């Protein structure tokens with residue numbers, strides 16, 4: 125489908141996630157590209173995507189994309205590892221605007237590790253995806269990549285129960301510490317909201333690696349290449365959720381956004 129007709133540099137960047145986690149990515153984009161208008165969509169009603177089938181994840185991703193395209197977005201950031209690894213190929217095939225995805229940052233971890241052991245914490249949907257399996261395969265000859273499914277974490281975050289993730293995180297991170305990893309890749313955009321708790325569990329020498337900054341840089345590159353960077357300083361940011369509105373406001377406060385532009389909509 126060709127939506128290019130009416131878009132310009134001033135059109136918003138669309139960002140979606142299965143819920144509030146992608147706000148960690150939105151924040152990086154907003155910091156690097158403060159002029160850009162944005163529309164964020166949290167499909168919290170359908171979270172967690174990580175427990176759904178590939179086809180369901182594709183269907184949700186198409187629905188989210190259509191929603192953002194109908195609001196005139198010039199580009200879409202799939203701020204969800206599970207949606208990227210399962211659906212971005214289909215999205216790129218179906219729509220003519222640029223898509224930026226997020227994947228577990230195995231390459232940066234592979235470049236930094238001294239012990240040659242890397243931990244990856246991600247959802248079942250990401251860890252079982254073809255894209256993740258083929259990407260991680262490229263590094264397995266020289267690195268041990270130890271995967272852990274963060275089962276239950278996204279649901280707790282979506283319920284605003286951040287502190288309640290601690291016992292689960294202890295259970296998930298212990299085997300990684302025991303295996304001697306020196307990097308832990310956060311392979312889900314919800315997990316940056318858990319960094320203070322993760323830091324309290326991991327020994328200081330273990331690095332926590334996430335992909336937010338890389339996604340923001342890639343967003344900038346692709347906008348530049350397509351001559352779609354907004355040069356007018358008039359940034360308007362709108363946030364939609366089909367979940368809990370006040371919880372979304374709480375998360376926005378946490379990333380220092382005091383936004384009134386928060387809406388509830390069924391999608």
Ligand code: DGL
Pocket residue numbers: 141142143145146171172173174175203204205206207247250278311312313314
């Ligand atoms: N933020 C999504 C991700 O990056 C969470 C997936 C889920 O909803 O399970 O994978």
